[in-house]
Amino acid sequence: MLELIKKVPLFAQLNEHQLNALIEICTRRTYKSGTILFQEKELGSVFYMVLSGSVKIYTTSTSGEEKILTICKSTESFGELSLIDGKPRSASAQTLEECTLLTITGQSFLDLLRNHFDISLGIMQELSNRLRDTNQQVYDLTFVDARTRVIKSLIKMANSHGLRKGTTIVIKLVLNYDEISQLAGVQKSTLMQVIRDLEEKKILMISPSEFTLELTKLR
Ligand SMILES: Nc1ncnc2c1ncn2[C@@H]1O[C@@H]2COP(=O)(O)O[C@H]2[C@H]1O
Numbered sequence: 001m002l003e004l005i006k007k008v009p010l011f012a013q014l015n016e017h018q019l020n021a022l023i024e025i026c027t028r029r030t031y032k033s034g035t036i037l038f039q040e041k042e043l044g045s046v047f048y049m050v051l052s053g054s055v056k057i058y059t060t061s062t063s064g065e066e067k068i069l070t071i072c073k074s075t076e077s078f079g080e081l082s083l084i085d086g087k088p089r090s091a092s093a094q095t096l097e098e099c100t101l102l103t104i105t106g107q108s109f110l111d112l113l114r115n116h117f118d119i120s121l122g123i124m125q126e127l128s129n130r131l132r133d134t135n136q137q138v139y140d141l142t143f144v145d146a147r148t149r150v151i152k153s154l155i156k157m158a159n160s161h162g163l164r165k166g167t168t169i170v171i172k173l174v175l176n177y178d179e180i181s182q183l184a185g186v187q188k189s190t191l192m193q194v195i196r197d198l199e200e201k202k203i204l205m206i207s208p209s210e211f212t213l214e215l216t217k218l219r
Contacts, residue, residue: 001028004051005102008075010126013118022112026102037093037101044082044089047109050074053099054160054174057091058182068175068183070133071096073160080123083109096174137185146186150194153184154204154213162213171211 001023005011011019028051031037037048040059048055054073058066069091072078082089083106104112113120140149154171157180162169175183181191198204205212 005049008049008077010049010077010119010122012122014116018116025108026104028100028102030098030100031095033095033097033099035095035099037095038079038089039092040090041088044079045106046079046103047077047083047106048072048079048093049077049102049104051100051102053101054096055093055099055101056096056175056179057093059091066179066182067185068179069137070130071156071160071175071183077126080109080126084113084123141185146184146190147194147197149184149186150180150191151198151218153180154211156183157211158213167214167216169213169215171213173208173210 002016002019005019005023005026011022014022026049031053033053037055038044050072052074054071055078056068057070057072057078058068060066072093078093079089081087113123140152144152157171157175158169161172161174163172177191178188181188184191186194195204195206199206201217203214203217205214
């Protein structure tokens, strides 16, 4: 457990004694793929850190359509907003594959922020990254065409689940086509059109469990 928790950037400044104290207040649990951890508008009670696997963070419209806001992978964390501001969960969270997660209760999380400035700073940096990323998403949804948004989403997927092999990146598919269109913010029919075009141009090779992106042809 110590070795795993050391890799969480949020806790990079803690010494071994502090990390062991932290482990004492954490709960570790493995979740099956597809588990809904919490839903938007629920009261928040715990903070989550991903030790392995990945979790999608998404929001749902009144008509039931989803938009994926981000994918949290190993060593990343989520669920801090409602603990900090006392308001309901701002989005929902669901595991995309089998995941091992650490949780800390809301009270212990707030105590950590009070007692360790470096952890508070880490959370502020994380919130800054999210605001920048959200600004970029607003920009893309407002000004960028659907094809480019799909390609940007493939690059996001490559960053979270890709393995570079020469001039290609092999992306493990943890999202289905509905979810990729929710990540890109395009209709599924548009996604399928762009994917077919990329396949014809040999930019994208598709197998049931992975996408292979040819980087030299991507522009
Ligand atoms: N736009 C976003 N980008 C990344 N993560 C988000 C975004 N909105 C909400 N989250 C995360 O999703 C969590 C949902 O529960 P909380 O509101 O407690 O805390 C939230 C953040 O950790």
